[in-house]
Structure formats: C-alpha cells, structure tokens
Amino acid sequence: MFRDIYDVIVVGGGHAGAEAAAAAANMGSNTLLITMNLQNVGQMSCNPAMGGIAKGQIVREIDALGGYSGIVSDSSAIQFKMLNRSKGPAMWSPRVQSDRMMFAQHWRNKLEQTEHLDFYQEMVTDLLFEKDRIAGVVTTLGIEIKAKSVVLTSGTFLNGLIHIGEKQFGGGRAGESASFGLTERLIERGFTSGRMKTGTPPRVDGRSLDYSKMIEQPGDTTRINSSSKGTWCTAAFSRTRVTDMAMLASTSFPTVSSKVMMSVNVLCFRYLRFNSSRALSSIKA
Numbered sequence: 001m002f003r004d005i006y007d008v009i010v011v012g013g014g015h016a017g018a019e020a021a022a023a024a025a026n027m028g029s030n031t032l033l034i035t036m037n038l039q040n041v042g043q044m045s046c047n048p049a050m051g052g053i054a055k056g057q058i059v060r061e062i063d064a065l066g067g068y069s070g071i072v073s074d075s076s077a078i079q080f081k082m083l084n085r086s087k088g089p090a091m092w093s094p095r096v097q098s099d100r101m102m103f104a105q106h107w108r109n110k111l112e113q114t115e116h117l118d119f120y121q122e123m124v125t126d127l128l129f130e131k132d133r134i135a136g137v138v139t140t141l142g143i144e145i146k147a148k149s150v151v152l153t154s155g156t157f158l159n160g161l162i163h164i165g166e167k168q169f170g171g172g173r174a175g176e177s178a179s180f181g182l183t184e185r186l187i188e189r190g191f192t193s194g195r196m197k198t199g200t201p202p203r204v205d206g207r208s209l210d211y212s213k214m215i216e217q218p219g220d221t222t223r224i225n226s227s228s229k230g231t232w233c234t235a236a237f238s239r240t241r242v243t244d245m246a247m248l249a250s251t252s253f254p255t256v257s258s259k260v261m262m263s264v265n266v267l268c269f270r271y272l273r274f275n276s277s278r279a280l281s282s283i284k285a
C-alpha cells in the first residue's frame with residue numbers, strides 16, 4: 001500500500017500541510033500526506049477568511065510560487081475586500097471570505113488531482129531516525145513509513161489544550177483530538193517546546209442580535225483575486241508587482257528560465273498597458 005520509501009512525508013493536512021504536500025509533489029517528489037482526518041483537509045478555523053493585514057501578500061507570494069491557496073480562496077469566495085483603503089497603498093490588504101465547506105472541498109480536489117501524492121488518514125505519534133537523520137514516521141497503529149524527509153505541519157494540535165471559561169481539556173480544534181507523542185520525541189531530540197495561544201472570540205447566537213442596529217460591511221464591487229492564475233494583470237497588479245512575481249518565481253524555480261519569466265513579464269506588461277487605466281481607476285475608486 002505504501003511505497004518502500006517516500007521522498008517526503010507531510011504530517012497534517014491543514015493549510016500549511018496542503019501547500020507543503022502540493023509543492024513537494026509538484027516538484028516531482030513522491031509524497032505522502034498523513035493527516036488525522038481526511039474530511040478536514042484544508043479546514044478553515046473560526047474565521048473563514050484568507051488574507052487580511054500582513055497575510056494577503058503572503059497568499060499572493062505563495063501563489064507566485066505555484067501554490068494553491070489563492071486559487072482555492074478565489075474559487076470558494078463569497079466576498080472580496082481590500083482592507084485599509086483609507087490609508088496609503090502600502091497599507092492595503094486584500095482579504096477573501098470563503099465558503100468554508102467549499103474551500104475544504106476545493107483543496108481536496110486540487111490535491112487529489114496532483115500527481116506523485118498519496119494520502120493516509122491516521123495520527124503520527126513518533127518519528128524514525130537513522131543516527132541523526134530523520135528516516136520516517138510511526139502511526140498510532142504502530143505502522144512505520146519510511147521517508148527521506150518529514151515535514152511537520154501539525155498546527156495547533158501538538159499537545160493542544162482548549163480553555164473555555166474555567167474548564168480545560170485536550171483538543172486540537174473544537175471537536176478534534178489533540179496530537180500526542182511527537183512533542184515528547186522532539187524534546188528528546190533537543191528541540192524546545194512552548195505553548196502559543198490563539199484568541200478565539202466568543203460565539204454569539206445570531207437570533208439574539210438586533211441587526212437593525214448594525215452597519216452592513218459590504219464587500220468590494222470590484223473583484224480582486226488572490227490568485228494571478230488566469231487573471232494576470234487584473235486590477236490587483238501593478239507593473240512592479242508583476243516584475244516582482246516574475247523575479248520571485250524565476251529565482252525560486254531555477255528550472256524555469258529567467259528568459260521564460262521575463263517573456264511572461266513582458267506579455268503581462270503589454271496586457272496591463274491596455275487595461276491599466278480602467279483597472280487602476282477602479283481600484284482607486
């Protein structure tokens with residue numbers, strides 16, 4: 001069922017793990033994505049949003065590197081908004097609100113269409129080493145799977161602890177188990193372990209709210225995609241942005257010659273020249 005040895009095993013199928021698995025497999029590495037629950041691949045946490053302040057540009061950088069977060073955000077989007085428009089352009093931050101079920105479904109579809117990628121549902125509880133080199137993982141059922149490298153993207157699950165009021169219980173996310181075993185092994189190997197906190201706002205019952213006293217926050221009328229795929233040089237990108245993206249992609253993927261990337265850049269710039277007045281006037285509006 002499993003390969004004798006994988007090039008890469010990714011532990012955890014959240015946003016980070018989904019991107020890591022796609023990146024490794026798309027680079028031609030035989031990759032295995034192991035996650036506790038395959039129904040929750042690409043699961044969004046409380047706020048079903050991608051982007052926002054200090055994050056919108058990361059989604060686009062991932063997109064420029066060939067990742068899928070931007071594509072999935074756009075295809076499952078229900079609202080687009082450029083935040084911070086009252087400030088200068090350096091402060092603008094694109095944000096997409098997505099349909100969380102569609103988002104996870106689209107992520108899973110993307111991964112299932114990716115070559116060189118296998119899936120397995122179980123918890124990884126231990127790591128295999130050969131001397132000081134990682135050699136694979138061990139699952140709850142005691143299955144040993146070998147790999148040349150292991151990527152841990154276990155999110156908030158490692159010995160995760162949930163506090164609700166004065167109650168405390170173990171958990172990775174509401175309704176999901178914490179992950180045990182890996183933290184102890186990492187500490188044994190010299191890593192230090194600490195706990196970080198996510199501040200989850202209290203949930204309110206929508207039926208208890210008086211919406212007539214609230215101000216609606218509509219999305220933008222101009223759609224600004226998180227992904228450049230198929231929409232190069234739309235309102236979101238200036239010439240500089242296109243150049244940055246081409247340079248970033250050509251330095252990150254040495255197999256793509258800079259000549260090819262510059263051709264893309266020139267084509268985009270030509271397209272932009274035809275469309276820029278309309279696009280940029282709409283973005284400033």
Ligand SMILES: Cc1cc2nc3c(=O)[nH]c(=O)nc-3n(C[C@H](O)[C@H](O)[C@H](O)COP(=O)(O)OP(=O)(O)OC[C@H]3O[C@@H](n4cnc5c(N)ncnc54)[C@H](O)[C@@H]3O)c2cc1C
Binds near residue numbers: 124180
């Ligand atoms: C209650 C809560 C609310 C949050 N709200 C927000 C929010 O509103 N906005 C926001 O941006 N961020 C929020 N976060 C942070 C959120 O965790 C991250 O934004 C995002 O989900 C991190 O993605 P990730 O891929 O790193 O990890 P995760 O999405 O946490 O995914 C980790 C994955 O790894 C799997 N896994 C873990 N350990 C193992 C193991 N040993 N073996 C196999 N599989 C394993 C898990 O099952 C899970 O699928 C919240 C977190 C929590 C806990």
